[in-house]
């Protein structure tokens with residue numbers, strides 16, 4: 001069965017699944033330019049570190065395909081730099097859009113310096129680079145799935161079937177397809193070694209109850225929804241074998257920023273002797289920062305906490321604190337960091353950086 005897809009792209013036509021309407025409604029909306037993408041990302045109609053970068057970059061490809069070719073490569077470089085710099089401002093914590101922008105601008109700089117390449121050819125090469133992100137991300141996720149599944153099974157000797165806890169949404173709705181942490185879960189299910197997935201609600205945006213539960217039910221993967229405050233009791237009473245989560249930004253030392261609530265799961269996993277994994281492609285690793293203290297943490301609107309849809313559920317006038325992410329120290333990532341290149345201890349990442 002095909003997995004769900006959050007992003008549809010075909011030669012300059014881009015649509016995204018409006019994730020604010022899930023699980024009640026599966027509605028695709030058009031993204032016609034960079035401004036549409038920025039707004040959709042900010043409003044979390046599309047979310048998830050890899051998906052943010054992919055939609056941002058594809059929206060630029062849409063513009064480049066539609067607009068008349070500029071007169072010079074310098075004008076082209078200025079055009080794409082302005083658009084990419086703007087896209088990076090849509091949400092601050094995930095590093096993927098920033099790294100994708102840097103990669104595209106590096107290509108544009110190379111093309112600008114090559115006297116054998118004209119502006120039309122340069123524009124076409126940049127569009128091809130941007131469009132390749134979709135297939136590259138799916139390939140990364142399939143590799144992450146296999147590496148993670150192999151590692152968890154190797155470290156769970158004697159266990160015929162495994163019980164895995166996961167947080168937020170890291171599946172086809174957060175990526176180009178298959179997913180990162182949910183990709184590992186899909187691979188464990190394919191290997192017929194998955195007893196049950198325990199997915200947390202992940203308040204206040206409810207990525208777990210609305211999105212991950214939707215993906216798991218859609219693909220008939222055995223899963224149970226738990227409230228965020230049930231995690232400790234679940235680890236103790238339900239004998240969880242491993243926790244696997246995604247990442248929005250991994251620092252060079254392995255400290256990892258992920259959805260709020262991840263840090264407490266890592267602390268609980270440590271105290272219950274449960275393996276704790278982070279699954280992330282190298283496109284989520286920021287080697288420009290040494291530790292997690294340098295990762296910007298997005299503050300989300302208080303209304304996400306005080307309302308369910310348009311219905312107020314919290315007392316009017318109460319103050320709120322709504323950080324969208326927290327940072328898990330590398331030493332709590334006991335299972336390892338699962339990437340498309342393999343599973344590594346946090347302190348093994350820097351030598352792998354090309």
Ligand SMILES: CSC[C@H]1O[C@H](OP(=O)(O)O)[C@H](O)[C@@H]1O
Nearest residue numbers: 047048049170174246247258259
């Ligand atoms: C595949 S990484 C997805 C990552 O992004 C989520 O955050 P958000 O839903 O706010 O974009 C969450 O941190 C996931 O782990």
